[in-house]
Amino acid sequence: MIVELVCVGTELLLGNIVNTNAAYLAEMCARLGLSCYYQTVVGDNEERMRSVIRTAVDRSDVVILCGGLGPTEDDLTKEIAAEVMGKELYEDPHSKERIQAYMDNYLKTNPKMTLTANNWKQAMVPEGAIVLDNANGTAPGIIIEDGGKTVILLPGPPNELIPMFENQVYPYLREKQPEVIYSKMIKICGIGESMAETMIKDMIDAQTNPTIATYAKTGEVHLRITARAKDEKEAQKLIKPVVRELKVRFGTNIYTTDEKKTLEEAVLELLKEKELTLSTAESCTGGMLASRLINVPGASDVYKEGFITYSNKAKRKHLMVKKQTLKMYGAVSEKTAKEMAKGCCFNTGSDVSVAITGIAGPDGGTEEKPVGLVYIACCYKKEVYVQELRLNGNRMKIREQATVKALTLLRECILENFKKDSSSSFS
């Protein structure tokens, strides 16, 4: 079955944003075993959008359109898709109700606002269409089927598009697929992409079915093993030995084989299982680590409190970093990182702590302490494990990498894999 992606948005045509939706949808379609031959981006222009959608419907079985479902004048996607598929629009009472409820809630928090008539534009749906409720916004998703062709409309914002695709569109498309595609995810931390690829080059060179695809994420590598077969049981049988072999090669660097699990989730689960509490002390990452941990539902079982000690004064006051340590070694030093981690455990009484201090740039770098120099420390059972990082990229990228490395370090500490890392040191 052939699928085609059409993303609508002037922001994309102007280069204001990167088209992450296309990458996400393409990856999901590949997982479903759908062949995708074309991706198109078009703006909110009636005539051009019509020609793009017509072409896509002609040459593909399934057309996924995203963006342009907003309430404003220039949101045309739904109107034109319906026209191309020869469907009239009508006001869907269910959607109207849902939008009303959503807006009522919204207006409570935005007293300055008033519900405007153009919001009801979003309750209009094509006749006979499948309506997909939007848990995170007003615009419903829509599936139009006609003459063996399917057009799927999704909202543009990723936080609306992704859950809608995963919960409603993915199962729908899977139903349509004759051949079963089964895939397994293996998520790895503490090993870079090129290293990971070298470690399995022989497997990748020899692969036919199943196949292994590697995806590089910040500080992580994800491996997807995908098999095609007549049924899921058959596919699983094909995948099993490959997964076993990968587990042998990557060992404890594999933090999960669960599609949905994030590194922070895996780390929190590990801590919960060992009945350990966690606290954090962050300087250059300034709450990024804590924020990722707290985004995991139920984090409160493990995570109690954290400090953002951006100033030296704060490092001393809350983490008992010695004045002379800061004076002699500086705020960005192995010694300071260690004292931050120790002080964090001491102040909070938690079993484990993680501390981060570094130079995120663009300013503040020196010959001997360049931008990208970051120290991460983990205190566990009164032992402190420190790692020196030399990271590349802009301020945000450096902070993101430091955060993932800190999670990885924390995990290693708990797994007591200290020896593994040559750059490790004790005090």
Next chain:
Amino acid sequence: MIVELVCVGTELLLGNIVNTNAAYLAEMCARLGLSCYYQTVVGDNEERMRSVIRTAVDRSDVVILCGGLGPTEDDLTKEIAAEVMGKELYEDPHSKERIQAYMDNYLKTNPKMTLTANNWKQAMVPEGAIVLDNANGTAPGIIIEDGGKTVILLPGPPNELIPMFENQVYPYLREKQPEVIYSKMIKICGIGESMAETMIKDMIDAQTNPTIATYAKTGEVHLRITARAKDEKEAQKLIKPVVRELKVRFGTNIYTTDEKKTLEEAVLELLKEKELTLSTAESCTGGMLASRLINVPGASDVYKEGFITYSNKAKRKHLMVKKQTLKMYGAVSEKTAKEMAKGCCFNTGSDVSVAITGIAGPDGGTEEKPVGLVYIACCYKKEVYVQELRLNGNRMKIREQATVKALTLLRECILENFKKDSSSSFS
């Protein structure tokens, strides 16, 4: 002049990589005042690539193709582009020489590699084409001109594409461009997209040149005013009255007219200008607010420290929230938020503090305190300003919205716009 982007690559169609080249090229073309109506991604397939390039050449003046210039069999972009433009390929001695030199150098550092015959494929160029030397790779860029149409071929790797575009293609295109385009950005907080749209509907309906485009961000709306004219001075003159009118309509809700400035940057600048220091106390957002602030270079001038008080114990210990307040009103309450903000100022000695406490879900909601209920408080000059929010979406979205609302609240407090907000209350 109309430009169109065509990116070639199976890895894009499979979602292995995000199409950052398209975003980069689109932004550059917008800056050049070129209208870009379509972006297409196609794989290394002869027939499909031919149809895509034909269509692009038919409907646009300039077609920029990137990717598929490699030495392998399935790199077809140049061959098919030449065919569509009706040009024969010949071996370009200059390119051959450059490739030879490049490879000699490369082989020195990679002794295992051998120069294969198909590398010379890259020295083949269409008759009459402009050859663009590649400083960072073997594949030359190529410009084919014929019958008023221009096809520009660029290598796929960003480290080859970007310098080649900046140094050779950008100047080439600027030469061709008769009119200039000039745009101004206005960023708004505290007003939603559809409300903003309604407030300027008359302006948008009447617009021809300049035009106003609205972009919805989480908790923000961005307006881009774009004018075309024979020179920049003329364009600025066209934009000026529109910007003036928008400033009248949105008043202090406009936090910047600087393209690159973020809300957190604007807030930090405001605080710096007023010589105020800031600290934060976060529960459900767990460091997200602090992390955004600290991502701004130089944040340390204003932001000193913050607390992540996820547990009640931490709220009491660091922020002096009264035991009986937590008992009587709960951790998610107006009273607790106020005490958090006050305690934060008291503990840190900073001039201003922001506190956030709420229920981000998915669990923990009750009839009377549902998921999405968030209280944000700002303490300034011993006065505490509190806002109750009822937010929608998943855990992450609720936390993101709460963070933006807190930045907006902080800004309003400093601007002493207290009375403006009906939902405001004092203690």
